[in-house]
Amino acid sequence: MALYALGDLHLGFQVKKLMNQFGKVWKNHVRKIEKYVTQTVKPEDTLVLTGDHSWGRKLPECQEDLAFIEGLPGRKILLRGNHDMFWDVKKTEHLNEVFAGRLFFLQNNFAAYGDYALVGTKGYTFEGPFYLDRRGRIIGWDEEREAQAKKLVARETGRLRESFRRAQEAGYRKFILFLHYPPTNILEETSPFTEIAEEYGVTAVIYSHCHGESRFADSIRGEFRGVRYMLVSGDYLGFRPALVLP
Numbered sequence: 001m002a003l004y005a006l007g008d009l010h011l012g013f014q015v016k017k018l019m020n021q022f023g024k025v026w027k028n029h030v031r032k033i034e035k036y037v038t039q040t041v042k043p044e045d046t047l048v049l050t051g052d053h054s055w056g057r058k059l060p061e062c063q064e065d066l067a068f069i070e071g072l073p074g075r076k077i078l079l080r081g082n083h084d085m086f087w088d089v090k091k092t093e094h095l096n097e098v099f100a101g102r103l104f105f106l107q108n109n110f111a112a113y114g115d116y117a118l119v120g121t122k123g124y125t126f127e128g129p130f131y132l133d134r135r136g137r138i139i140g141w142d143e144e145r146e147a148q149a150k151k152l153v154a155r156e157t158g159r160l161r162e163s164f165r166r167a168q169e170a171g172y173r174k175f176i177l178f179l180h181y182p183p184t185n186i187l188e189e190t191s192p193f194t195e196i197a198e199e200y201g202v203t204a205v206i207y208s209h210c211h212g213e214s215r216f217a218d219s220i221r222g223e224f225r226g227v228r229y230m231l232v233s234g235d236y237l238g239f240r241p242a243l244v245l246p
């Protein structure tokens with residue numbers, strides 16, 4: 001039994017969205033996902049997909065994308081990404097009823113993995129715009145957007161605490177935390193998400209969303225204050241699922 005994670009599949013079977021324009025790594029990315037997930041993940045394993053599953057805006061436009069995910073080996077757990085328009089937070093329970101036994105939607109709930117609880121939420125990160133000097137150093141940013149971002153971070157931390165609350169209520173004391181957005185923005189060393197990770201003593205924080213070489217170092221990777229941080233965006237991993245726990 002093993003726990004894997006992979007983010008940002010960005011599927012678009014029905015809306016016919018291709019990803020080739022985003023660089024070489026995205027060429028035939030669906031085939032890569034199928035190949036590497038099938039090679040790596042066994043039926044008894046768990047695969048957490050950390051958001052940005054589908055370009056479809058409504059559930060009927062995502063049916064083939066979700067069916068593709070369902071066809072991958074292992075137990076599949078899905079997290080919301082910023083592009084997952086089909087998934088309204090309030091409809092999570094409904095999605096879990098419709099896809100019961102096939103896909104699990106992680107939001108305001110948790111999933112058990114051995115003696116670990118898998119908790120998570122989309123998260124949020126302030127992404128600018130930033131103002132640069134001639135040497136490319138950040139000298140300022142859009143403060144109105146930063147204020148708005150703080151509100152979204154507060155809402156997401158509330159949702160994350162609900163996920164922890166339910167897991168603790170069920171008796172879990174060990175956690176793996178999943179986010180779609182990186183835990184910190186490029187101006188921060190710590191954030192409300194890293195503070196929560198430390199507060200609950202999580203083993204690892206897994207996130208994705210960062211695309212392209214220039215964005216892979218946007219947030220924390222590796223060990224930081226006793227927590228392991230892992231970036232699992234599909235293009236960062238070349239669409240090979242990352243091993244979180246053996």
Ligand SMILES: [Fe+2]
Pocket residue numbers: 008010052081209210211
């Ligand atoms: Fe993405």
Ligand SMILES: [Fe+2]
Pocket residue numbers: 052081082083180209
């Ligand atoms: Fe994203």
